[in-house]
Amino acid sequence: MGDNTMRITKKIRDEVLSKIAGEDASKIIDFIKDKKETSEFIIAEKTKIEIHRTRMILYKLFEANVAAFVRRKDKIKGWYICYWDFLSKNIKHTYVKLKKEKLEKLQSRLEQEQNHQFFMCKNACARMNFEKAVDFEFKCPECGELMNQQDNSRTIEFLSDSIASLKKDIANS
Ligand SMILES: [Zn+2]
Incomplete structure (x- = not known):
């Protein structure tokens, strides 16, 4: 710490x-x-x-x-x-703990994004992973449009940035 x-x-x-x-x-x-x-x-x-x-x-x-x-x-x-x-002196410990919990959530979300393909309806009513999309035969369960593989590189970038800044926060606290 x-x-x-x-x-x-x-x-x-x-x-x-x-x-x-x-x-x-x-x-x-x-x-x-x-x-x-x-x-x-x-x-x-x-x-x-x-x-x-x-x-x-x-x-x-x-x-x-x-x-x-x-x-x-x-x-x-x-x-x-x-x-x-x-107990004001314990606020800091809880603050760091909450940050660590958030970090864990973001890291598991990042893993999801990196290790799975996502498919999205072009009308944006549904987003799902490959396995689910197969179940629906790549057709949107809401509107019936074909679902396309989504480029999630920006999501990955966003998550990576958030993780890096959170790690810095934790190291500085
Ligand atoms: Zn749709």
Whole structure:
């Protein structure tokens, strides 16, 4: 891994949070980030996100290891309440992990493109690999037009470029 100098900007943080738990996750983190052990009910009330959704988002953040909670029994009401904290130092690890997952997806997609022939209807209603195209006797299942082999060199080029820049990102983080 890199020299540990990558700065986690708010933009990167929000991008990570949104990928883990949806767009409202940033709202919740903005509210708890400078506090200690914030009650789930307070979070829901202040962010105006319904309590079940608030819990669902927080749980996803917990699973990704960017939020932690303690559970305490409320002395008056007698039930358990979760109190939450943001683990900001773990955002970077999750950021790199998400990048690596994306890299794997792109690499397997690239392999697909490099090792298979694709056929496409000239009206662009369908695109499929050779085996499938044989099943349809090279006729489009939608409109019946003949399907032609598609030149996917630009797709391959695009995927290769994306992979190279993602690798650089990962190395620099
Ligand atoms: Zn067609």
